[in-house]
Amino acid sequence: MSDQIKTTEFSNQDYKLDAPVKWCAGCGAHAVLSAVQKALPVTRIKKENVVFVSGIGCSSRFPYYINTYGFHGLHGRAFAIASGIKVSNPNLSVWVVTGDGDSMAIGGNHFIHILRRNINVNILLFNNKIYALTKGQYSPTTPKGSVTKSSPDGTIENPFLPGELAMGANGTFYARVVDNNPKMMKEVITHAANHKGTSLVEILQNCIIFNNQVHSEITGKDVREDNQIYLEHGKPMIFGKNRDKGLIQSGPKFKVVKIGENGITEKDILIHDAHNPDDTRAYMLSRMTLPEYPVAMGILRAWQSTVYEDILYKQIQEYKEKREVKCVDDLLTSGNVFKIG
Amino acid sequence: MKKEAKIIELDEVVVKFAGDSGDGMQLTGSQFSDSSAFLGLDLSTFPDYPSEIRAPEGTIAGVSGFQVHIGHKEVQTPGDKADVLVAMNPAALKANLRWIKPNATIIIDIDNFDSKHYKKAGYIEDPLNDGSLEGFNIIKAPITNLTRSTVKEFGLDNITADKTKNQFVAGVLYWLFNRDIKIGESFLRGKFFKKPNLVKANIAALYAGYNYAETIEAIATRFEVLPAEKGKGLFRNITGNIATAWGLLAAAERSGRKLFLGSYPITPASEILQEIAKMKHLDAIAFQGEDEIASVCASIGASFTGRLGVTTTSGPGLALKGEGIGLAVITELPLVVVNVQRGGPSTGLPTKTEQADLLQALYGRHGESPCIVLAASTPANCFDFAYEAARLSIEHMTPVILLTDGYLANGSELWQIPKVSDLPAIYPPLVEDNDPYYHPYNRDPQRLARYWALPGQEGLRHRVGGLEKTDVTGEVSHDPINHEIMCLTRAEKVERVANRIPKQKVIGREKGDLLVVGWGGTYGALVSAVNELQDENRKVSLAQFNYINPLPENVDEILSNFKKIIVCELNLGQFAHHLRSKFPRYNYLQFNKIQGLPFLISELKAKFIEVLEE
Numbered sequence: 018m019s020d021q022i023k024t025t026e027f028s029n030q031d032y033k034l035d036a037p038v039k040w041c042a043g044c045g046a047h048a049v050l051s052a053v054q055k056a057l058p059v060t061r062i063k064k065e066n067v068v069f070v071s072g073i074g075c076s077s078r079f080p081y082y083i084n085t086y087g088f089h090g091l092h093g094r095a096f097a098i099a100s101g102i103k104v105s106n107p108n109l110s111v112w113v114v115t116g117d118g119d120s121m122a123i124g125g126n127h128f129i130h131i132l133r134r135n136i137n138v139n140i141l142l143f144n145n146k147i148y149a150l151t152k153g154q155y156s157p158t159t160p161k162g163s164v165t166k167s168s169p170d171g172t173i174e175n176p177f178l179p180g181e182l183a184m185g186a187n188g189t190f191y192a193r194v195v196d197n198n199p200k201m202m203k204e205v206i207t208h209a210a211n212h213k214g215t216s217l218v219e220i221l222q223n224c225i226i227f228n229n230q231v232h233s234e235i236t237g238k239d240v241r242e243d244n245q246i247y248l249e250h251g252k253p254m255i256f257g258k259n260r261d262k263g264l265i266q267s268g269p270k271f272k273v274v275k276i277g278e279n280g281i282t283e284k285d286i287l288i289h290d291a292h293n294p295d296d297t298r299a300y301m302l303s304r305m306t307l308p309e310y311p312v313a314m315g316i317l318r319a320w321q322s323t324v325y326e327d328i329l330y331k332q333i334q335e336y337k338e339k340r341e342v343k344c345v346d347d348l349l350t351s352g353n354v355f356k357i358g
Numbered sequence: 359m360k361k362e363a364k365i366i367e368l369d370e371v372v373v374k375f376a377g378d379s380g381d382g383m384q385l386t387g388s389q390f391s392d393s394s395a396f397l398g399l400d401l402s403t404f405p406d407y408p409s410e411i412r413a414p415e416g417t418i419a420g421v422s423g424f425q426v427h428i429g430h431k432e433v434q435t436p437g438d439k440a441d442v443l444v445a446m447n448p449a450a451l452k453a454n455l456r457w458i459k460p461n462a463t464i465i466i467d468i469d470n471f472d473s474k475h476y477k478k479a480g481y482i483e484d485p486l487n488d489g490s491l492e493g494f495n496i497i498k499a500p501i502t503n504l505t506r507s508t509v510k511e512f513g514l515d516n517i518t519a520d521k522t523k524n525q526f527v528a529g530v531l532y533w534l535f536n537r538d539i540k541i542g543e544s545f546l547r548g549k550f551f552k553k554p555n556l557v558k559a560n561i562a563a564l565y566a567g568y569n570y571a572e573t574i575e576a577i578a579t580r581f582e583v584l585p586a587e588k589g590k591g592l593f594r595n596i597t598g599n600i601a602t603a604w605g606l607l608a609a610a611e612r613s614g615r616k617l618f619l620g621s622y623p624i625t626p627a628s629e630i631l632q633e634i635a636k637m638k639h640l641d642a643i644a645f646q647g648e649d650e651i652a653s654v655c656a657s658i659g660a661s662f663t664g665r666l667g668v669t670t671t672s673g674p675g676l677a678l679k680g681e682g683i684g685l686a687v688i689t690e691l692p693l694v695v696v697n698v699q700r701g702g703p704s705t706g707l708p709t710k711t712e713q714a715d716l717l718q719a720l721y722g723r724h725g726e727s728p729c730i731v732l733a734a735s736t737p738a739n740c741f742d743f744a745y746e747a748a749r750l751s752i753e754h755m756t757p758v759i760l761l762t763d764g765y766l767a768n769g770s771e772l773w774q775i776p777k778v779s780d781l782p783a784i785y786p787p788l789v790e791d792n793d794p795y796y797h798p799y800n801r802d803p804q805r806l807a808r809y810w811a812l813p814g815q816e817g818l819r820h821r822v823g824g825l826e827k828t829d830v831t832g833e834v835s836h837d838p839i840n841h842e843i844m845c846l847t848r849a850e851k852v853e854r855v856a857n858r859i860p861k862q863k864v865i866g867r868e869k870g871d872l873l874v875v876g877w878g879g880t881y882g883a884l885v886s887a888v889n890e891l892q893d894e895n896r897k898v899s900l901a902q903f904n905y906i907n908p909l910p911e912n913v914d915e916i917l918s919n920f921k922k923i924i925v926c927e928l929n930l931g932q933f934a935h936h937l938r939s940k941f942p943r944y945n946y947l948q949f950n951k952i953q954g955l956p957f958l959i960s961e962l963k964a965k966f967i968e969v970l971e972e
Contacts, residue, residue: 088659090824336639343639
């Protein structure tokens with residue numbers, strides 16, 4: 018696996034392609050592309066070893082805009098294609114770029130199974146809560162009641178939270194970022210790349226054409242410090258413009274408290290433990306919604322578990338050491354063979 | 359008391375083992391086949407089992423059978439009808455009565471022939487006394503009771519004890535066929551080597567059956583089939599599914615491309631997945647996907663990295679993989695899709711055989727997405743055509759669909775083991791690192807295959823995908839003329855494969871009154887019927903197709919040499935349709951069967967004679 022690393026430093030220029038990027042002006046995807054191009058040199062992964070795989074949708078055009086190996090696949094199937102790539106050659110750094118329709122609807126099955134297997138693939142999920150490439154139908158993450166082209170009377174479906182699904186599928190790494198915070202994106206994406214196992218980064222992304230301002234309650238400049246909580250492993254869960262609000266445990270739930278009020282001090286605030294094998298708290302954090310709670314950002318969960326392809330290649334090694342059959346000729350002549358004449 | 363029984367030498371014998379799903383008839387059948395192969399007999403087998411794992415005991419629905427045809431001469435099919443039937447209960451007897459010859463020997467377990475079992479089988483009267491078995495040689499053996507008393511000393515529970523009944527049956531057959539019982543003994547030592555007590559109990563049951571047959575007066579005749587006149591060499595008994603798996607492994611080794619099988623369990627294809635899963639020491643990866651779609655997509659991903667990507671399935675699975683196969687067509691990556699056909703549509707007859715996915719293989723995709731389509735025609739040549747599918751897919755950088763079927767997959771025959779180095783070489787169109795002339799859609803001028811640059815290689819970073827690409831350079835393109843060029847090129851690439859495959863063979867004379875046309879798994883029955891008619895001086899020949907798309911170059915010429923053409927297939931006329939579209943000037947008669955069963959030689963012969971005399 019050491020082959021993956023090269024000591025020569027790269028810059029973001031190494032990942033730029035001399036091809037037009039065809040996302041709408043003002044689309045949140047531009048910022049994600051830029052953050053990825055900046056994060057990759059930090060990982061020091063050999064650029065020839067990077068593969069971007071995608072499904073179908075606006076976000077899934079990503080592989081055409083970055084100078085790595087790329088595979089623009091089928092709607093919903095990027096996880097399966099990426100699984101085949103990573104399992105076939107674990108030396109590759111494999112990335113999936115997907116959207117909320119691609120991953121939560123048509124690819125929902127593949128999404129939960131790649132997480133369950135914990136194949137070392139990095140997933141960037143662009144969540145704009147709408148089908149944009151097909152021009153504005155509701156997606157599985159669209160809030161209930163939203164009026165869209167395919168829900169003229171408001172959707173009557175309960176939306177998915179990607180984080181919830183990820184925990185339910187035994188996901189080992191889940192993070193959430195916003196598209197208007199490049200520093201946060203670069204930092205989290207770098208961690209995701211280094212995580213051994215499937216990493217899922219949900220990016221709250223704005224669609225300027227079909228769902229403009231969908232995340233503005235969370236991402237707006239005036240509200241973001243009070244409406245987001247940026248989680249860092251080992252640090253107290255504090256947020257707010259004045260960094261005076263925090264989370265404590267209250268019965269089975271979290272409670273937002275103000276430091277300095279009712280005798281609460283910083284010591285009472287919960288410490289974020291992203292590495293905890295037990296995902297109960299990460300699950301609760303992933304479900305926090307406005308207005309009761311701030312929306313959790315950063316790495317909610319990063320648990321080091323066993324990785325599919327590590328076990329597989331260990332088994333391959335063991336077979337090779339133990340089996341007497343070394344080639345196909347050996348196989349064909351093994352067992353019940355009869356010599357005639 | 360030992361007796362002197364006369365031994366009759368036969369050229370061929372068909373034996374059918376039938377019992378409840380839990381009676382172990384598949385094991386007895388394959389054991390009998392293996393000992394036949396060990397003795398150098400030619401053979402062909404066919405298991406016939408219900409789709410339920412354990413259907414209600416004693417009912418027709420629960421009957422599981424295994425037919426084996428052994429011969430001194432070349433054996434092409436498991437046989438139309440049996441000379442010897444083992445029926446473990448009345449249901450097994452009832453289900454098989456029409457599949458045995460008029461003077462057949464029937465060995466029954468008399469312990470199960472009581473009124474309770476008659477009723478379960480749907481008999482109103484005792485079949486042993488109602489005259490329905492007249493003309494047969496019935497051996498009423500108390501198999502259950504004798505087995506139970508034999509194995510009592512080993513302290514097995516009742517269920518395990520009853521499972522050794524099949525060895526009692528095997529013992530009877532060893533005697534009946536004048537075989538050395540030591541062969542059976544060594545089979546059991548191998549089979550149960552981890553459980554010494556089971557070895558002892560099964561061997562005791564085997565001997566009990568042998569001694570029983572030797573003692574009773576009812577069996578006065580023994581049979582003997584002499585070794586076949588096969589060539590010299592190493593042989594083994596192999597099923598179509600195992601041969602398919604091994605052919606893929608051989609192609610992977612020969613091409614230097616490690617095997618990746620993405621597959622989802624489906625009858626009757628699952629055995630290929632299970633076999634590859636045991637082959638990690640040969641660098642093969644078996645990835646059991648969450649569904650058929652994941653399986654084909656993972657295999658395409660694997661091919662992108664330079665592995666031999668394969669997916670195996672049956673008809674309904676092929677339908678689900680259609681979109682993925684289209685992706686392999688447009689990304690121009692190797693992909694072998696094995697479709698072990700079964701009765702359809704939908705779940706249809708999952709454990710029965712059929713050839714009704716031909717048009718799906720040829721046309722069942724969106725857009726202009728031609729595929730190379732091959733069909734194996736015997737259990738053993740599943741090896742050759744799995745290998746050929748991989749060779750063509752790798753060298754031409756395009757998906758290949760290999761059609762086998764339930765009959766080939768589960769049936770077995772004696773196979774002369776080849777050497778991997780004797781198989782045709784496979785040349786993957788790989789690229790050197792930093793090749794300055796590399797473009798994703800640059801092509802080999804002869805084959806039109808693009809080149810295979812692999813992630814991890816320096817200086818070859820590129821992107822492939824489902825959107826149409828500019829010829830040569832590979833950028834996304836919506837240009838109308840370019841799309842037409844690319845569609846024509848992909849079609850031409852598949853057509854040119856005709857230059858690299860053998861000419862179609864004709865069995866029999868090049869000219870004649872009737873050309874019998876078949877494809878895939880019907881070969882055994884068709885060649886047997888045609889050979890028999892040729893022996894009767896009829897001017898009948900056979901063209902059995904393995905290359906379906908593209909067709910070999912000489913097909914038109916072959917068709918032009920016969921007065922009549924009859925296309926025989928286990929569907930409603932799909933290959934006839936294919937030939938009509940390619941060579942419309944001929945009149946194609948059809949003989950179709952869609953009962954989930956293979957052709958009988960007798961029904962084919964009758965039809966051909968009718969056509970010849972019209």
